[in-house]
Amino acid sequence: MCPQIEQTLKDVFGFASFRPQQREIIEDLLAGRDAFVLMPTGGGKSLCYQLPALHRPGVAIVVSPLISLMKDQVDALKAQGIKAACYNSALEAQEARQVLARLHGGELDLLYVAPERLMSEDFLGRLRELQIALFAIDEAHCVSQWGHDFRPEYIQLGRLRQKFPGIPLIALTATAEPHTRKDIIARLNLEKARCYLTSFDRPNIRYTVLEKKRPFNQLLDFLDGRREEAGIIYCLSRKRVEQLTAKLQEAGFAAASYHAGLSGEERSRVQEAFLRDDLPLIVATVAFGMGIDKSNIRYVVHHDVPKNIEGYYQETGRAGRDGLNSEALLLFGMGDVALARGLIDNSQNEERRRIENHKLAAMVGFAQATGCRRRVLLGYFGETLAADCGNCDTCLDPPEMVEVTEDARKALSCIYRVNQRFGLGHVVDVLRGSKNQRLLELGHHRLSTYGIGADRDKDYWQALLRHLIHLGYVEQDVGNFSVLKLHQSSRPLLRGEATLQMGRPRTKPAPTAEAGPTVAAGGKSGRAGKGPAGLAAADREIFEQLRRLRKEIADQDGVPPFVVFSDAALVAMATQQPKDDKEFLQIHGVGQYKLERYGERFLNAISKM
Structure with missing residues (x-):
């Protein structure tokens, strides 16, 4: 364990504590071990490599797919006093030479680079002359053909593990279902890496x-x-x-x-x-x-x-x-x-x-779900x-529930009768007694479940089968032509030992939710009326004045306002109204560097309200 990382967390990043699994990931990298990290967007992925980059000797090389994303991240790091730069095609020749000079001069903590630039022989040759702290591959789902944003230029990144065997490598993504995760690990040669899978849930x-x-x-x-x-x-x-x-x-x-x-x-x-x-x-x-x-x-x-x-x-x-x-x-x-x-x-x-x-x-299936959308x-x-989320339209305005136990047993039985070797569409065809050529050639018109659901339409059976998939009674094998397979949890339902209900599909739109964000407290979400963060009128006025001050400072510095302070930090300032440096440092997202740079102006503004 590295005791200094907690101090860095507070002094540099302004956070009082780590989020789930961040500490373990950081300690793995500090020890020179690889890691595969799956965290939701906004879940704190970047900190997992940014913080160890400040403690390991050398420069951290961060692979990022888009120039604009690199710029935002570098701006945010600079606002925290961290020595960071990006090296990409958007730089003018003079700027590019300056970045390379800083790189070779040991003046950078982190360098953001596109995958095709990183894997060029010229750039790899440069890196062999330098001390590398770690490699971080952001948006790692881009390496997988199963990923939703496959990018061929990411494929070459698999060579990093062989070319730099002693340097820890971390791959991070927010969007990867099981097949994509397996593919990422194989393509990046991370079979020995520890895998960190945090919750996908964004309760806010x-x-x-x-x-x-x-x-x-x-x-x-x-x-x-x-x-x-x-x-x-x-x-x-x-x-x-x-x-x-x-x-x-x-x-x-x-x-x-x-x-x-x-x-x-x-x-x-x-x-x-x-x-x-x-x-x-x-x-x-x-x-x-x-x-x-x-x-x-x-x-x-x-x-x-x-x-x-x-x-x-x-x-x-x-x-x-x-x-x-x-x-x-x-x-x-x-x-x-x-x-x-x-x-x-x-x-x-x-x-x-x-x-x-x-x-x-x-x-x-997600869009047509009649149960909790977050579960789907x-x-x-x-x-x-474990339980319905309470913060989606179907939880807040539940649909009418109907008994579907008998139909669910018919569907599960049909999956079994076709030997768990066919997809959703074929199972529906068997249930409804379709006479399509392939079904007849397979002899599935002779199955006991053929036509037992002819009294229901296609949409109903599709919705029911997706409901069974969402609840875990049925597995859909994406890697094997999306065939449906029975999960062991379906046995009580098949034997008549359990019952099942499903929401009746909506024919009218649910009412829209009331506007006005609030701070998610204790992992729960709620509404407290309109206005920024549902603040009381007096606090809302302070928030608006602080937001104007933030915009003024951001325009002067040439950075986006959220780089100065997040809305959440401004909400905390408006409600807590810190009176001195010590209290200002207690605000989430305020570190020593931001205190020295912005603290006086924000404290003065708060004191005058």
């Missing part, structure tokens, strides 16, 4: 799914009272992004488009305005979001259904990174599913089509929630 995010009916009106209802809050609206196509942005602007919203069809200059302008709180609302294709580290995004809306749960989880995870309560709204329509499936079917790679169609089906979301990643 409220998940809501609405049936898509007059979507612009639904969107306006949701945005009512949120004009000053930062948010992202995702659409599947550039055309829809442009159309929606125009309609929002006509309705008086300060919104801008972001997609690959815009010039690089325009994308940079929009992103910079969003990061600096000059623009509250971005309407974007799914390409936007991964490259930003903005902590005070209060809501994420999916105007169209995402193609997979990993993407949905990562994109909704852009909201509430500061721990304050936030919203995730999905407008779900089967027309969008058909559009997404069409995009998938354009691929010439049969294996990719199979994987992506499976992932889309899982996303549809976490279940996809292999995590079980």
